[in-house]
Amino acid sequence: MKKFLNDPKNFVDEMLEGILAAHPDQLSTAGELRSIVRAQKENKVSLMSGGGSGHLPLFMGYVGDGMLDGCAIGGVFQSPSPEQILKVTKAIDCGKGVLYVYGNYTGDIMNFEMSSELAETDNIKTSHILGADDVASAPKGEENKRRGVAGIFYVFKTAGAAAKEGADLEAVKKVAQKAAANVRTIGVALSPCTIPEIGTPSFNIGEDEMEIGMGIHGEPGIARTKLENADSVVSKMMEQILADMPLKQNDEISVLINGLGATPKEELYIVYRKVNALIKKTGAKVFNVYVGEFATSMEMSGFSISVFKLDGELKTYLAKPARSPFFEQRQL
Amino acid sequence: MKKFLNDPKNFVDEMLEGILAAHPDQLSTAGELRSIVRAQKENKVSLMSGGGSGHLPLFMGYVGDGMLDGCAIGGVFQSPSPEQILKVTKAIDCGKGVLYVYGNYTGDIMNFEMSSELAETDNIKTSHILGADDVASAPKGEENKRRGVAGIFYVFKTAGAAAKEGADLEAVKKVAQKAAANVRTIGVALSPCTIPEIGTPSFNIGEDEMEIGMGIHGEPGIARTKLENADSVVSKMMEQILADMPLKQNDEISVLINGLGATPKEELYIVYRKVNALIKKTGAKVFNVYVGEFATSMEMSGFSISVFKLDGELKTYLAKPARSPFFEQRQL
Numbered sequence: 001m002k003k004f005l006n007d008p009k010n011f012v013d014e015m016l017e018g019i020l021a022a023h024p025d026q027l028s029t030a031g032e033l034r035s036i037v038r039a040q041k042e043n044k045v046s047l048m049s050g051g052g053s054g055h056l057p058l059f060m061g062y063v064g065d066g067m068l069d070g071c072a073i074g075g076v077f078q079s080p081s082p083e084q085i086l087k088v089t090k091a092i093d094c095g096k097g098v099l100y101v102y103g104n105y106t107g108d109i110m111n112f113e114m115s116s117e118l119a120e121t122d123n124i125k126t127s128h129i130l131g132a133d134d135v136a137s138a139p140k141g142e143e144n145k146r147r148g149v150a151g152i153f154y155v156f157k158t159a160g161a162a163a164k165e166g167a168d169l170e171a172v173k174k175v176a177q178k179a180a181a182n183v184r185t186i187g188v189a190l191s192p193c194t195i196p197e198i199g200t201p202s203f204n205i206g207e208d209e210m211e212i213g214m215g216i217h218g219e220p221g222i223a224r225t226k227l228e229n230a231d232s233v234v235s236k237m238m239e240q241i242l243a244d245m246p247l248k249q250n251d252e253i254s255v256l257i258n259g260l261g262a263t264p265k266e267e268l269y270i271v272y273r274k275v276n277a278l279i280k281k282t283g284a285k286v287f288n289v290y291v292g293e294f295a296t297s298m299e300m301s302g303f304s305i306s307v308f309k310l311d312g313e314l315k316t317y318l319a320k321p322a323r324s325p326f327f328e329q330r331q332l
Numbered sequence: 333m334k335k336f337l338n339d340p341k342n343f344v345d346e347m348l349e350g351i352l353a354a355h356p357d358q359l360s361t362a363g364e365l366r367s368i369v370r371a372q373k374e375n376k377v378s379l380m381s382g383g384g385s386g387h388l389p390l391f392m393g394y395v396g397d398g399m400l401d402g403c404a405i406g407g408v409f410q411s412p413s414p415e416q417i418l419k420v421t422k423a424i425d426c427g428k429g430v431l432y433v434y435g436n437y438t439g440d441i442m443n444f445e446m447s448s449e450l451a452e453t454d455n456i457k458t459s460h461i462l463g464a465d466d467v468a469s470a471p472k473g474e475e476n477k478r479r480g481v482a483g484i485f486y487v488f489k490t491a492g493a494a495a496k497e498g499a500d501l502e503a504v505k506k507v508a509q510k511a512a513a514n515v516r517t518i519g520v521a522l523s524p525c526t527i528p529e530i531g532t533p534s535f536n537i538g539e540d541e542m543e544i545g546m547g548i549h550g551e552p553g554i555a556r557t558k559l560e561n562a563d564s565v566v567s568k569m570m571e572q573i574l575a576d577m578p579l580k581q582n583d584e585i586s587v588l589i590n591g592l593g594a595t596p597k598e599e600l601y602i603v604y605r606k607v608n609a610l611i612k613k614t615g616a617k618v619f620n621v622y623v624g625e626f627a628t629s630m631e632m633s634g635f636s637i638s639v640f641k642l643d644g645e646l647k648t649y650l651a652k653p654a655r656s657p658f659f660e661q662r663q664l
Contacts, residue, residue, distance in 0.1 A: 002522050002523065002539065002540075002559060002633065003599060004522075004562040004565060004595065004599040004602060004603055004635070005561065005562050005599060005602055006561045006562050006563055006602070007561075011598070011602070014562075014601075014602045014605050015598045015599075015601045015602050015605075016601075017605045018600075018601030018602055018603070018604040018605035018608070018623075019601050021604065021605055021608040022601065022604050022608070022621040022623055023621070053598065054596075054598065056596065056597040056598055056601075057597070061597075190334045190336075191334065193596075207334065208334075227334060229337065229338045229339075230336040230337050230338050230346075231338055233336060261594065261596055262593065262594035262631050262633075263336065263631070264386075264388065264525075264593055264628065264630040264631050265388040265389070265393075265625070265628070265658075266343070266347045266385065266386065266388055266630060267335060267336040267337060267347075268350075269346075269347045269348075269350030269351050269354065269388075270336060270337055270338070270343070270346045270347050270350055271336055271350070272350040272353065272354050273346050273347075273349045273350035273353060276350070276353040276354070289354040289355070291350075291354055291657075292658075293597070293625075296596065296597070298596040298598060299594050299595070299596050299633065301334065301594075301631065303336065321662075323662060325623075326597075326624075328660040328661060328662065329660060330653075330655060330660065330662065
């Protein structure tokens, strides 16, 4: 295992210590390291997420101005506990309720629901929105079985902006729901990653192979094939997205090209070049593009493409400024 | 070679096509793909850089508001030509002169100097500042032999802010010179990268080995040893930096933890945790911290630490807002 770490047992906590040491003006804890909150509390509907570690900037990287107010942090690829979630919930609530936005994974659902029940006894209103954007993980018609991957960024961004504008819990939830329904993602992986406490790669893949549709924990994809050239890989991936969410003339979209960890930005832009050409053919218009690492799998090599369909409301919220230690955007 | 690309010959140009397609509101060309300029010209002293591809966000990633006005782009790890540099120079000059800021590499120096001579015949005043921050590449007293690596970001940022404030060429150069003199960097690598047109890794390194002091093109470092734990690696690196630029009580600094390409952000923060502890011992104060990918070597695994010593002027300029497709900062 070729990693910069000390005792693998301390991987998550030492990472958090580093993050808090680096950004004390922006981040703080709700009394314990794995319950991260914004350094400044804001009087509004609160938003939080949570999930396993190993996906930075997911999830805690979006705790910041105009996005999340807090985040509960699990071990690598493990759900945070209900107690951690509850701690964050209590710390960030302003009496206006807390919206939970997290990925569609059994452990996370169970623990966020348990925290909801506990919060209720404290008279804190909570509501849930699941990210389930991975088109490769279940067919059309079974969207509720899909995994949540990079597209959840758009839910954080738009719902976060709505909350900052003063919308109430129901209204923020509606924005989050619409955002979650309007985003589609598909990924491809070339190499695995290694969970520090395990020490061996999470799967094996041939030196000349790729796997389209693989999840961000190495879950099986649609097909493992020989690596093809970038344009051909992108075409296959976009075909899946466009079959699931067709685009037509004058539709407006945002695109996210997300590196899974080890794939250079140079390659991500070669990918976007082809994505852009394929979108042009549909007649849809690209409002803006994000290229970089937004939801990773540590040192996994690969990328994902997310397409986010906009309407007037989502576009307005997407364009609002936001700032966290991992993401910064001025008004678009 | 496991990469997302089409014909390796088109790697750089297709990357540039992708970048221009993604960010048309921010970037444009000076008539050819490899001569990148800002989409909006500003009436001020102009700043430009240039260098080989394969280091994104270096160099062109800093073309943006409050930083660079243009950038000449070479092949992977190759210098741009004098003609490319001249094209950018002519496009960005507003009659107030152009400051060239680039890394201390023979090819780049030769080509930027040639462009300077050609620009002079067009009555464009140019001036040069070299980034030479890599303490591992030559001993103290031979600073002029040092390679330029990630620390050049601080030169772009501060000189860019000075130019935006309306400083004249001499004044902007002075800021750049002071910034370049005040930054020290050291890197460590765990794995090589592959130049697309070559197709094989640039060097070999054992599964249990690391190389401290390696350059961003795989130039040899100080020592190749067995991989040690993160705290121990960081201690050795910080020792080199602090021996070269001692810090004392109440010195104020900025720190940059730069991923070389494949190293996860989780590990970069484990690295910063130790850097922070070691800096505390000196009594110096950390003004701000950047953690992410600022100067890479494609899919190389490793990181570098840069320490930037501030005075009132450098701090003011560092804190100014800036925006490019690869870097965004609001007023600090």
